[in-house]
Every structure is written in C-alpha cells, then in structure tokens.
Amino acid sequence: MKNILFTIFALFLLSFSLFAQKSIDDSFSQKKMHKDLKLFRDIREKANSGLYKYRSKNEIDSIYNWAENEIKNSSTYRDFYNIIWKLTDFEGSLHNGLNLPKKVNASVKAEKTGYFPFPVKLIEGKLRMNMDSTQIPLGAEILSINNTPIEKVLPNLHKYYTTDGFNKTGKAIGINGSFSYYYRLHYGKQEQFLVAYKTSNEILTQTIQSVSYKKRRENFIKKRHSLSYDKNSYSDIEKNEFYYFEMLENDIAKLTLNTFAIGGNAQDPIHIRYTEFLDSVFTLLKEKKVNNLIVDIRDNGGGTDPNDLVTYSYLSSRNFMENTEAWISFRKIPYWKHIKGEIAFYKKPILKMLYNKELKKIFPLEKEGKYYEDSTSDDHQVRMPKQNAFTGKVYLMISPRVASAGSLFAAMSASEENTIVVGEETQGGYYGHNGHIPLNYTLSKSKLKMFFSIVNLEQDVPKKDNQPIGSGIMPDYEITQSYQDFIKNEDTQLNYVLEFIEKK
Known part of the structure; x- marks a missing residue:
C-alpha cells in the first residue's frame, strides 16, 4: 500500500509558481521571513509525526524562539534559508530536507566564483586535503579558513546533512562530499580563502583563489584522492x-x-x-x-x-517483524494547498481524496490523536528465519x-x-526513525521546498546497553x-x- 501512495504522490513532487527571487544572496524582507516561519512550524506540528521524537516541547519552543530572534538580524534570502535548515536538522530525521526553488538553485549552479576549490575528508577527526595540489599538499590538515578555526567552521555546516536522533558521525558524509558547497551556503561567496594548514609538524598559510560551482564539483568527482576507495558513497552505484x-x-x-x-x-x-x-x-x-x-x-x-x-x-535466529509500531499524526493531509504540482487544478481534489483514502487504509486505528497501522499491515507480518x-x-x-x-x-x-x-x-x-511515506511542501513567500517522512516507526529490536x-x-x-x-x-x-x- 505504501507503494500506491508513492505512485499517487509522484505527480505532486514538483512545484512551479511566479517567484521574483533569483539569487540566494538577494535581500528578503523580515515580514516574509516571519510569515514563512509560522507556516513552516504549523506544517511541522500538524503533519510531522517526528517533531517530538527526540525533542521535548520546551526544546522545540526554544529553537523557534531562537529563529524569531534570528530573523531580527537577517536581511537576505540566504539568512532565512539557513534558519530553516537549522530547524530542519534539529528535529533529528535523516529523511528531512530542504531544496531551493528552481530559479535560485540554477543561479547558484551558474556561479563563476565563490567556492573553496579542493575536496577535503575527515580522517581520524581531522579535516585533510583530499587532493594533491601545488598550493596545499595531499593529506595536509586544514586548521583554519579565513581566520576561523576549522573546529568552529564544521558545526556550522552540519545542518545541511540531516541524521537520525543526535547522531553526528553521519555529518561527515556531508562534509566529505559537499564541504565547498556548504561553506558557500553558510558563509556566502568568497573571492579567496586564507588557509592555515599543517604538514608533519610545520604550520603554513596559503591564500587560495575561489573557483566556480562547476569547477569545485569537477575537482570532487574526478580529482579527489579517495575516489577509488569511496566512489560508492558519493555516486550512483553501478x-x-x-x-x-x-x-x-x-x-x-x-x-x-x-x-x-x-x-x-x-x-x-x-x-x-x-x-x-x-x-x-x-x-x-x-x-x-x-x-x-x-x-x-x-x-x-x-x-x-x-x-x-x-x-x-x-x-536471524528469531521470528521478527519490520516494526512494532507505526503511526502518523493526522487523518487528512493538512495544508493541502501548499502541496503544489504539475497537475490540472480540477484534478487536485481527486488526488487529495485518493491520498487521504489510502492513508486511512494504511493507518486505520486511532489512539489519542495518533493513527496507527493495525495487525493486517505488512510491517507487522511475522517473518521467520530462512531454513538455511x-x-x-x-x-x-x-x-x-x-x-x-x-x-x-x-x-x-x-x-x-x-x-x-x-x-x-x-x-x-x-x-526507530521517521520514514516510509514522504510529504513535500512549498513555503508561500520564499518558495523553499521542505520535505519529511510522516511515519513514526519503532523497529523490532531488543534494548541493548550499548x-x-x-x-x-x-x-x-x-x-x-x-x-x-x-x-x-x-x-x-x-x-x-x-x-x-x-x-x-
């Protein structure tokens, strides 16, 4: 049944509307920020069953108070984008994400300067050069960029790669694959980079000119030293x-x-x-x-x-199920008008009806405002170990x-x-985690595309001390x-x- 929902919903994954924003660094009014922040929170509270999976009500209230105050010091579209990313990451679900609208994303990809040129990789907790260069040698430890210590840079970039719960190791996958891009998103375009680095016991500095979006990707995809070792981590698997x-x-x-x-x-x-x-x-x-x-x-x-x-x-040595519990937080999909797609307006009510009908089949049991799968679900099918x-x-x-x-x-x-x-x-x-069924919304003013999975799952695993x-x-x-x-x-x-x- 989950596959039916994916098929139905595939028509609604793209969103198109008139939108003046062209550059991520353009000005963006605080009034629009506040309106989209309210909509963002309203959608998460109504539709996202994982909002309080790892965070208390007080913690969620606190970070939204932070966001409100942060807007007072914000003036650009990128400022707001980073606020929404921090909120998205804070929830603790690897299926959470945020995409730029089509025009803004295209403008970023067309940028001719502004990017750190070299791929890097976290090795034993240290950020190392992952490409041999005449400016900085392979394996050199990056200590600081533009006078900011790397131990302060990295936490600012973690928000762009979401992970389950409080996990931090997964952030390294994002850093290793997209450090240059993340740096640009958080710190803005840089024409050059003052890099302090360490080789053996010698600390040196080097001023590096920025490169284009295309060039930084080319360096990573084709020239990174670790390509033969980690190619399946950062490209489509053959x-x-x-x-x-x-x-x-x-x-x-x-x-x-x-x-x-x-x-x-x-x-x-x-x-x-x-x-x-x-x-x-x-x-x-x-x-x-x-x-x-x-x-x-x-x-x-x-x-x-x-x-x-x-x-x-x-x-396996035991009988098992996929999960012991799975639920969503609504009976009818909320804020439907903010799910937009390439489909005729007169067909949207039909799609909404089909979607809600399918959700009701999958999650028929209501308990204290939550809607659960019942014993007929494939997720609760008892499976046995194979004979061999x-x-x-x-x-x-x-x-x-x-x-x-x-x-x-x-x-x-x-x-x-x-x-x-x-x-x-x-x-x-x-x-456990939030997974299975994704929802995709578009915020009204910024046209940022937010997505998350709506099914709160508890996996069929025993408690372990470690x-x-x-x-x-x-x-x-x-x-x-x-x-x-x-x-x-x-x-x-x-x-x-x-x-x-x-x-x-």
Whole structure:
C-alpha cells in the first residue's frame, strides 16, 4: 500500500509558481521571513509525526524562539534559508530536507566564483586535503579558513546533512562530499580563502583563489584522492555492484550489500533475482560449512522493502517483524494547498481524496490523536528465519553512510548474539526513525521546498546497553580509516576484521 501512495504522490513532487527571487544572496524582507516561519512550524506540528521524537516541547519552543530572534538580524534570502535548515536538522530525521526553488538553485549552479576549490575528508577527526595540489599538499590538515578555526567552521555546516536522533558521525558524509558547497551556503561567496594548514609538524598559510560551482564539483568527482576507495558513497552505484559475494579463504566469506534499492516490491523481477542470489549464497555457505561471514553494508544508504527484511531472514535466529509500531499524526493531509504540482487544478481534489483514502487504509486505528497501522499491515507480518540461515560468526561492517532501510537491517543484525559489529556509528537510528511515506511542501513567500517522512516507526529490536536512545547503530569495535591508509587508499576496517578472525 505504501507503494500506491508513492505512485499517487509522484505527480505532486514538483512545484512551479511566479517567484521574483533569483539569487540566494538577494535581500528578503523580515515580514516574509516571519510569515514563512509560522507556516513552516504549523506544517511541522500538524503533519510531522517526528517533531517530538527526540525533542521535548520546551526544546522545540526554544529553537523557534531562537529563529524569531534570528530573523531580527537577517536581511537576505540566504539568512532565512539557513534558519530553516537549522530547524530542519534539529528535529533529528535523516529523511528531512530542504531544496531551493528552481530559479535560485540554477543561479547558484551558474556561479563563476565563490567556492573553496579542493575536496577535503575527515580522517581520524581531522579535516585533510583530499587532493594533491601545488598550493596545499595531499593529506595536509586544514586548521583554519579565513581566520576561523576549522573546529568552529564544521558545526556550522552540519545542518545541511540531516541524521537520525543526535547522531553526528553521519555529518561527515556531508562534509566529505559537499564541504565547498556548504561553506558557500553558510558563509556566502568568497573571492579567496586564507588557509592555515599543517604538514608533519610545520604550520603554513596559503591564500587560495575561489573557483566556480562547476569547477569545485569537477575537482570532487574526478580529482579527489579517495575516489577509488569511496566512489560508492558519493555516486550512483553501478548495477553490478548493488550486491556481490566472494570467498576470501576456506573459512571466510564476504557478502557486500551496497544498496537495498533493488526492485520496487516483492513481485518485482529484480527483487526476485536478488532473493535467488541470497538463497544460493547461504546454501553455499552451509554446504561448505563456512564459519565466518563478513557482511559489508558500509555504503548502504537504504532502499525499498522487503529487500532489507529478506536479507535479515538469512541471518536471524528469531521470528521478527519490520516494526512494532507505526503511526502518523493526522487523518487528512493538512495544508493541502501548499502541496503544489504539475497537475490540472480540477484534478487536485481527486488526488487529495485518493491520498487521504489510502492513508486511512494504511493507518486505520486511532489512539489519542495518533493513527496507527493495525495487525493486517505488512510491517507487522511475522517473518521467520530462512531454513538455511547462517549460524556461524557474522562480522557486520557499518559506517556513517548507513541509513534508512540499511540501518533497519543493521539494527536487526546487530541484535543477534553471533554478530560482531565493526566500523563507525550509522546515521540511521537503532530503535526507530521517521520514514516510509514522504510529504513535500512549498513555503508561500520564499518558495523553499521542505520535505519529511510522516511515519513514526519503532523497529523490532531488543534494548541493548550499548545502543542509547537517539544514537545510530553503535559498533562493538569502533574502527575508522587511519591517516596512513587514507594516503594509500587501503581499507583499515576490512583489514581489522580479517586480523580479528585470524587471531580468533
């Protein structure tokens, strides 16, 4: 049924209207800011079931009071854009987001100057040059930019990459991939950058001229040093790399799952091929009596049901459901007029009726102003372990890139007693998240496009002492890529797992 909603709603994802704003740095009146801020909050309170998932009423009130005061010192469209981003990030959902209207976005992409030219990467907590240059060498630690220490710069950029709960490791994915763009959004266009950096024990400075939006993207996509190591984290994954299996040694196998975006539903031929692949893998593992299985999901940003659940059924030792609870906060979609799209006005009432009707089917139970799925939902279907489910030792490799369906799979797998989790905290939550069904709204005055997922989910996982509420999936062994391995583009985490197995 969730897929039906996606189909119905696909017609409404784009928004078009007359809008004078052309540049993100243009002036924007405080009166318009206040009106859009009120609308933004009204929509979140009515439609977003995750508003208070991690934040108390007092905390939400407090940050909106901050926003009201911030507007008093604001004068540009970019000022307001950054205020809305901070509110969006504060809620704690990786499915939250904000897009610029078409004209403003086009003007940003056409900019000929203003951008920090070099890709960077966080390595062991330090921001390193991720490109060799005659101005600043590969691997140099960036200490400050334009006299602002980097430890003050980075928190200002975190808001542009939302994560579940209070997670911070996932912010590194945004920083590594879009530092230059985020810097421009927060600090404005810069004609040049005074960079203080460190090589070995020497601290140096260099003045760097800015580049165009296009050039900074080209440097990242084609010239970053780590491209061969992290290409699947920052580009579309090739079909032949969606998933694959390899025997490393007689008693060690590795299953790599880079995405769960494998077909649209259980009847999709692509999904069926995937289940056949899984069955052949786990049949082979049983026949060969393999005792050690590495499951690498470090690049898995999610996908569609039931790929995650079917995969877990080959690792599970228990009966399980996708979630124990799922609810939304409204019976009829609120503020419908602010959802605009390419569809004739006379068809909009029909679409609204269909959408609300489908939501009522999916969430029929009302309890204290919330609308829940019932026992007939696919989400609450009890699933059993596969007959050839793996019973040896599982080494689950995770990273901050793991999100959504990827983190659901990681949470369930991490709950198994025979699983050892290695890597870094995921950006997706262990106990739950907001997901499944997105809503997209356009603010009246700024035309900013806000989106969030409306289903508040509690995942079917046990409580664990090392999994605090509001965190991502925490590793049993926290291992990050070392500086030396970054320079050599070697896999610190995989090498650790292989050595761990050998020692055992």
